[in-house]
Amino acid sequence: MGIANHLPTRRELLVGSGALFAWSQMPRIARAEGRDPRLLVVILRGALDGLGAVAPVGDPDWISLRGDRALLLDGKPQALPLDSFFALNPAMPNLHRLYKIGKAAIVHATATPYRERSHFDGQDVLESGFTKPGATASGWLNRALLAMESGGRVDPHGSRALGIGSVTPLVVRGAAPVMTWVPQKLLPASEDTQNRLLDLYQHTDPKLATVLQARMKLASLGGARGSGDPMPDDPTLMPPGAARVRAFFAEAAGTAARYLAKPDGPRVGAMGFVGWDTHIAEGAASGQLYNLLGALDGAFAAIETNMSEVWHETVVAVVTEFGRTARINGTEGTDHGTGTVAFLIGGGLTGGCVIADWPGLKPAQLFEDRDLKPTTDLRAVLKGLLRDHLRVDEKVLAEAVFPGSADVKPMGGLVG
Amino acid sequence: MSNSAKAAAVLALHRFGMGPRPGSVAALGSDPRGALIAELDRPLALTAAASLPPSAKAYRIVADANARRAARAKQAQQQAKKQQMAAATAMSEDQTQGQAQDKDKDVAEMAAKQAAEAVPDPGRPIYLQEAKLRTEAALVAEIGFAERLVWFWSNHFCISANKIQSMSGAYEREAVRPNVLGRFVDLLLAVEGHPAMLFYLDNLGSMGANSIAGINRSRGLNENIAREIMELHTLGVRTGYTQDDVISFANVMTGWTLVPPGDNPEHGGEFIFNPRLHEPGGQTVLGKLYEQEDVEQGRAVLRDLAANPATATHVATKLARHFVADEPPPVLVEQMAKTFRDTEGDLKQVAIAMVSSDEAWRGPPSKLKRPSEWGVGMVRATGITTVDPERFTGGQALLGEALWRPSAPKGYPDDEASWIDGVGRRLDIANNFAERIAGMADPQAIIADVFASEIAPEVKQAVGRAESRQQALALLFMSADFQRR
Numbered sequence: 079m080g081i082a083n084h085l086p087t088r089r090e091l092l093v094g095s096g097a098l099f100a101w102s103q104m105p106r107i108a109r110a111e112g113r114d115p116r117l118l119v120v121i122l123r124g125a126l127d128g129l130g131a132v133a134p135v136g137d138p139d140w141i142s143l144r145g146d147r148a149l150l151l152d153g154k155p156q157a158l159p160l161d162s163f164f165a166l167n168p169a170m171p172n173l174h175r176l177y178k179i180g181k182a183a184i185v186h187a188t189a190t191p192y193r194e195r196s197h198f199d200g201q202d203v204l205e206s207g208f209t210k211p212g213a214t215a216s217g218w219l220n221r222a223l224l225a226m227e228s229g230g231r232v233d234p235h236g237s238r239a240l241g242i243g244s245v246t247p248l249v250v251r252g253a254a255p256v257m258t259w260v261p262q263k264l265l266p267a268s269e270d271t272q273n274r275l276l277d278l279y280q281h282t283d284p285k286l287a288t289v290l291q292a293r294m295k296l297a298s299l300g301g302a303r304g305s306g307d308p309m310p311d312d313p314t315l316m317p318p319g320a321a322r323v324r325a326f327f328a329e330a331a332g333t334a335a336r337y338l339a340k341p342d343g344p345r346v347g348a349m350g351f352v353g354w355d356t357h358i359a360e361g362a363a364s365g366q367l368y369n370l371l372g373a374l375d376g377a378f379a380a381i382e383t384n385m386s387e388v389w390h391e392t393v394v395a396v397v398t399e400f401g402r403t404a405r406i407n408g409t410e411g412t413d414h415g416t417g418t419v420a421f422l423i424g425g426g427l428t429g430g431c432v433i434a435d436w437p438g439l440k441p442a443q444l445f446e447d448r449d450l451k452p453t454t455d456l457r458a459v460l461k462g463l464l465r466d467h468l469r470v471d472e473k474v475l476a477e478a479v480f481p482g483s484a485d486v487k488p489m490g491g492l493v494g
Numbered sequence: 495m496s497n498s499a500k501a502a503a504v505l506a507l508h509r510f511g512m513g514p515r516p517g518s519v520a521a522l523g524s525d526p527r528g529a530l531i532a533e534l535d536r537p538l539a540l541t542a543a544a545s546l547p548p549s550a551k552a553y554r555i556v557a558d559a560n561a562r563r564a565a566r567a568k569q570a571q572q573q574a575k576k577q578q579m580a581a582a583t584a585m586s587e588d589q590t591q592g593q594a595q596d597k598d599k600d601v602a603e604m605a606a607k608q609a610a611e612a613v614p615d616p617g618r619p620i621y622l623q624e625a626k627l628r629t630e631a632a633l634v635a636e637i638g639f640a641e642r643l644v645w646f647w648s649n650h651f652c653i654s655a656n657k658i659q660s661m662s663g664a665y666e667r668e669a670v671r672p673n674v675l676g677r678f679v680d681l682l683l684a685v686e687g688h689p690a691m692l693f694y695l696d697n698l699g700s701m702g703a704n705s706i707a708g709i710n711r712s713r714g715l716n717e718n719i720a721r722e723i724m725e726l727h728t729l730g731v732r733t734g735y736t737q738d739d740v741i742s743f744a745n746v747m748t749g750w751t752l753v754p755p756g757d758n759p760e761h762g763g764e765f766i767f768n769p770r771l772h773e774p775g776g777q778t779v780l781g782k783l784y785e786q787e788d789v790e791q792g793r794a795v796l797r798d799l800a801a802n803p804a805t806a807t808h809v810a811t812k813l814a815r816h817f818v819a820d821e822p823p824p825v826l827v828e829q830m831a832k833t834f835r836d837t838e839g840d841l842k843q844v845a846i847a848m849v850s851s852d853e854a855w856r857g858p859p860s861k862l863k864r865p866s867e868w869g870v871g872m873v874r875a876t877g878i879t880t881v882d883p884e885r886f887t888g889g890q891a892l893l894g895e896a897l898w899r900p901s902a903p904k905g906y907p908d909d910e911a912s913w914i915d916g917v918g919r920r921l922d923i924a925n926n927f928a929e930r931i932a933g934m935a936d937p938q939a940i941i942a943d944v945f946a947s948e949i950a951p952e953v954k955q956a957v958g959r960a961e962s963r964q965q966a967l968a969l970l971f972m973s974a975d976f977q978r979r
Contacts, residue, residue, distance in 0.1 A: 123901070195721070195740075196731050198904050211732075215911060251911055267925035271965050274956060275921065275972050281952045283974035285910075286917055293918030352901045357696045357718045408714020409699045414721070446737065 115426060115467050116338045116392045118381065119219060119348040120331070121249065122374075123201060124355035126398040128418030129450060130362035131170075131371055132184050132432065136163035139439035147406055149362055160184070164432045167362065169372035172379045176423050183429035183492065185420040185459050187437050189400055189452030195414035197355065200399030205249035207457070207480045218479050219348055220252030222464050225474040249348050320369040327351060327373040332380035338392070339385050346468070351377075354398060357411040378423055390425035393467050393493060397456060403448050404439060417450035420459055426467060426493050433459075433489070455486045462489035499524045500946040506530060508859060508979035510817060510849060512638025513871030519946045521636055530639045530849045534675055534842055538640050540627055540667060547620065549664035549690060550753075553763030556617040556660040557755035563613040570609035574602040617659040624663020625897050626883035632870045633879045643674045643845060645866070646816050648898075650809075651685040651727060652905040653694040655898040661763075662898040665690035678809065678839030679800035686723060686796055689752040689765050695719035695903065702748045702773020715773075720744035722903045728799040730808035739780055745773040746784060746792050806834035812908070813844065818854050819861055820909045826853035859978045862910040865893030867979075868920065872927060872971045875944050876935045889923050921972055928967035937966040949975045 133149035134140050135157060141148050149157040149167060157165035158174040164186065166174050176182035192203035192211070199211035207218025267275075272294055279287035330349060337343045353370055360367050374396070385392045401418030417437070422429065437443050437451035445451040457480045464470040464479065465488045476484040495503075503519045506526035511518075522529045547555060578598040632641045648666045655662035669688040673681035685691050692698055700716035701708040708714055720743035725731045749772030755762030767789035776785040782798065784791050799805060810830035814822035826848070833840075833847040848854050863871065869889055873881065887897045894916050900906050907913070937957050941949055953973040960966035970976065 194732075195737070196725055197902060198725075199731055267921045267968060268965075270961065271925065271968055272921065274960070274965070275969055278952055278956045278969060278973060282950050283978070285914065286974060286977065289914055289917050290921075292915075355902075357716055358699070407716055408701060408703075408708070409696060409716045410713070411696075411716070413717045 111469075114388070114391055115345065116385070116388060117346045117463065117467060118331075118334055118338060118392070118394045119249065120374075120377075120394060120396040121201070121205070121247065121348065121350040122354045122396065122398040123197070123350050123352045124398075125197060125200070125400050125402055125414055126354045126418055127356060127360060127362065127367060127402040127412050127415075128186060128188075129401070129404060130356075130360060130367050130412070131167050132160070132186055132419045133157055133165050133167070134163060134186075134436065134439065135159075135165045137436070137439050143404055143439050144406060147360070147362060147410070153363060155363060160432055163436070164434075167368065167371050169368045170375040172375045173421065173423065176378065176382075177430060180430035181425055181427055182421065182423040183427060184432045185422070185454055185456075186432055186434035187417045187450055187452055188420050188454040188456045188459065189417050190456050192400060193416065195400065195416075197399060197414070202248060204397060204399045204456075205247060207460075209482050215248075216252030217247070217249035218460070219249050219346065220254045222468070222470050222475075222479045223254040223346060224252065225478055226468065226470055247348065247350055320373070323353070323369065324373040324376050327377040328380040331377035332384045335381040335384035335392075339388050356402070357407070357413060358409045360406070360411040374421075381423075382425075385425070393422065393424035393426045393463055395460065395463055396421040396423075397460075401450055404444050404450050405448070415449035416445045417452035420456060422459070422463070422492065428491060428494055454489075455483075457483050457486045458489045459492070461486065462492045464488075466490065467493045495520070495524065495946070497948075501948050502526050502855075504945060504948040505855070505859065505979075507637060508863075508871070509854075509861070510637070510639045510642065512632045512635060512641060512867070513874050513976075513979075514944045514946075515633075515874040516877045516944055518636060519944070519948075527849050530637060531846050533635075533637050533639050534845060536640070538644070538671060538675065540631055540671070542627055543667055546623055546627065546664065546667075549661040549668055549688070550761065550763035552617075552620050552660040552664055553658075553689065553752075554755045554759065555620070556615070557762065559613055559616050561756065563610040566609040566613055567606035571602045571606040574598075574605040578602070621655055621659050621662060621898075622883040622887070624667070625887050626881060628663065628666065629870065629881050629883065629886055630879060633874055633881070638874075639845075639849075640675065642817070642867075643841075644671050646813065647674045647681065649900070649905040650812065651681075651691070652900050652903065653690045653898065654900060658690050658693045661688075661690035661693070666898070673841075675842040675845070676840075678805070678834070678841055679797055681841065682727065682796050682800050683793060686719070686727070686792075687750065687765055689763055692719070692750055692752060692765070695722055697747055698751045699771075700744065700748050701771040702745050704775070705748060705773050706770040707768075708771070708773070715741070715744050715748065717741065717744045719747055719750075723796075724799065726904055728808065729802055729804040733804040733808075735780060742777040743779045743795060746777045746779065746795050748773045750789070750792060800839055803831075803835060806831045806839070810834055810844065813848065814854075816908050817848060819857055823853040823856075826851050829853070861979050862913055862917075863977055863979055864906065864908070864913060865895040865916070865920070866890050866897070868977060869893070869923070871976060872924065875940050875971075875976075876931055877944075878931070889927075893919055893923065917977065920977075921968070924971040925964070925968045928964045928971065932962070932964040932967060935963075935967060937963060937970050940967075940970065945975070949973070 129144070130149070135149070135151055141150070149165060151157050151159060151165055155168040157168055158171065159165050160177060164184070166177070173182055177184070190200070190203045191209045192200050194200070202211040203209070205217045206214050207221070208214055272290065276287060276290050276294065279290055334347050334349055338345065338347055351374070356366050359365060362368060378394070381392070381394060382389055397420045398418055400414065400416055402412035402415040404415065407413050433454065435453040437453050441447050443451060461475045461480060461483065464475055465472055470479065472488060475488065480486070500519055503522040503526050504514055506522060506529070507514045507518055510530055578601065632638055635641045644666070648670045651670060653662060653665055665688055669684040669691070670681070673684050696716045696718040699713065701713055703714050717740050721740045724735050724740065724743065729735060749768045751766060751768050751771060753761045753764050753766045769788060772788070774787070776783050777791065779795050784794050786794055810827050811822065814827050814830060818826060829851050830844050830847050833844050837843045869886065890897050895906050941947060941954060941957065950973065953970065953975055956969050957966045960969055
């Protein structure tokens with residue numbers, strides 16, 4: 079028996095750069111109301127082109143801006159109409175369906191407070207919830223958990239959080255402990271070996287003990303496997319084809335949903351998908367971006383399916399570090415920009431609308447004459463969800479979760 | 495050797511090397527610093543690399559295979575269509591024409607796919623051979639300080655095999671390895687001018703708006719390489735450069751591309767400066783005007799970026815963070831940055847300055863090894879010097895650090911918070927490896943001979959009480975003594 083018998087799949091490779099996180103307690107206030115809400119945060123790493131995902135087809139400057147790469151209602155393929163002004167990338171029929179029944183909303187021309195164009199700083203601001211990069215080592219989701227009163231199922235010895243992946247993203251790091259789950263492809267060490275190692279760590283390295291303990295606890299929770307299609311192993315580790323990316327997105331998001339759906343499972347999670355940095359041959363209507371958005375659309379379907387009976391208590395927020403240039407660059411792609419979109423889906427959502435204070439696309443209306451100008455602070459959206467869905471206190475949101483955001487009012491009416 | 499000398503040797507091997515292997519503690523003797531510095535004088539070249547193709551050749555091999563694959567697919571599709579036309583007359587009447595056409599299309603596509611797959615992909619075997627070579631260099635090195643520097647710089651100037659698999663190993667051998675003990679500016683010029691980097695950071699088709707190609711083809715600039723060179727490779731983020739600097743520098747870099755493999759069977763895949771893509775005229779970067787007309791314009795900017803004091807600080811901080819601590823002592827960083835500045839970026843002197851500083855040795859072994867370092871350390875401890883690259887790279891990938899495949903140009907992170915939650919996963923690998931080698935590796939002997947018994951008493955006890963040799967080895971490999979440095 080060797081490692082060669084258990085080659086990693088594409089799934090595990092990609093999972094190494096994303097992660098899922100969840101909290102195993104339910105919020106006390108929400109439970110008092112007879113609710114049991116679930117929140118999943120999906121981070122699109124690499125900066126999603128919001129204009130390539132949700133096109134302002136009603137803007138008179140749209141076609142001149144993107145030329146033959148502009149998504150159009152009569153394009154090929156045809157963009158999916160959302161309202162009289164916006165249309166959705168045709169790769170996302172499932173999101174379109176959810177939108178039509180009021181279970182999806184789109185926020186456009188939104189951004190974090192970050193106004194530079196470094197991915198890594200941008201993700202730092204997005205995930206830390208601070209206004210500047212490098213300000214803290216914890217994420218807003220983790221701090222939101224800390225601030226919430228627990229309504230039960232507290233295990234003082236165990237972790238309250240779950241993560242998928244080998245690299246934990248900042249949004250979930252912090253004082254609330256995290257436990258991780260990576261798809262099991264190797265035969266695990268025996269329980270006895272794990273117990274002995276735990277004993278050794280407890281005497282020599284408390285931090286490693288905490289990590290191992292969390293892993294063992296998660297294993298005992300067990301049973302998150304579902305009926306989803308098993309992905310074929312990929313021993314070649316070759317760059318992913320579109321089908322493989324699709325399968326991975328669906329598998330990862332579906333697994334997250336299965337954990338969140340369990341009656342005694344976690345309630346809050348986060349995961350990341352990479353690959354959105356479309357500098358070359360972006361392919362909004364067919365190509366890279368189209369395929370990625372299609373994979374994301376499939377992930378939405380997997381979440382809805384696996385959430386099953388608790389779908390009506392579910393909200394999923396899909397966010398990215400910033401947008402891309404409004405114009406196409408010299409290599410048929412887009413460079414790092416500013417304003418972009420956020421997708422909100424879930425049975426708990428009051429959707430069916432595009433939320434946007436549209437800034438316009440004329441050169442003078444663009445941010446620094448190059449990017450979609452952000453007019454909605456992404457923190458307002460996230461604060462609205464945390465307040466109205468999880469019942470996190472508004473003052474805590476302004477001070478601890480998104481410090482310095484007192485003048486950014488939580489956006490109301492998103493859930494309920 | 496005294497116990498304290500042994501402890502210092504073990505620390506040196508973990509912190510600055512690839513971990514203890516049989517005989518290495520004794521080889522370090524009573525002067526681990528001197529031994530580390532002496533290792534930097536030994537040749538770093540990989541003699542076995544002579545059998546591997548240079549990057550341009552590897553690129554051509556894969557490009558040729560891709561072209562063959564496309565041709566076969568087209569051929570098969572055409573044949574399938576011909577057969578279908580012949581069969582169309584014999585079509586049964588209950589089948590509507592539309593259905594038949596759809597089916598025919600599927601059949602043709604399937605035939606094309608099968609024909610394409612019949613052409614093997616040569617990129618994967620090249621990647622594995624390269625992986626084997628670099629991993630075994632780390633296994634046989636006496637200490638492995640120089641190999642660690644190769645790994646560090648390869649990650650600092652990372653590319654991704656997900657994008658450019660054919661060149662991923664050759665890139666490290668050609669651009670990184672020969673320069674890690676030379677001057678930073680030479681390393682910088684080598685990596686930024688390497689076709690693998692230009693491919694990875696999207697510079698191949700970037701063209702100036704007023705260049706010949708730019709005017710004729712109405713394509714244009716790609717900012718990626720300019721931004722990442724300043725943000726990640728040299729100055730560091732938030733060091734004062736602006737969006738205008740990025741654009742100007744991107745203009746400077748236009749024309750840095752490679753020879754298309756289809757046009758040139760001898761030089762395809764090699765670096766070339768193509769003046770037709772290059773934005774004419776002077777460019778101002780960080781307040782300085784560069785008026786050179788050709789490849790020298792880019793080289794001049796790169797030389798100035800290498801000499802910028804921000805680069806010294808950025809590089810010194812990253813090196814100290816990698817080797818010494820997530821939060822390295824500021825005194826150490828400043829000593830290294832000063833050496834960098836005083837020696838015009840002599841990286842050997844910077845490495846010597848690091849191990850010569852007491853600050854680099856003072857702290858406890860609190861640094862969590864990255865998966866690759868831990869994996870190599872585990873194999874080294876057993877005295878094994880060859881690896882099955884498929885298995886080894888598979889293990890690295892499972893632990894989230896797939897070789898030459900970071901998910902972003904920033905490379906793999908170097909802090910505990912990024913990796914600690916994956917430690918549990920290491921148990922699967924350790925358990926698996928222990929199972930495979932339990933017949934030949936004696937955990938007690940590893941503790942006594944390889945570690946010179948410089949290991950926590952609790953670990954010795956746990957190993958002694960283990961129910962099997964496999965379990966003992968797994969516990970040893972998972973112990974904090976193996977995980978931290």
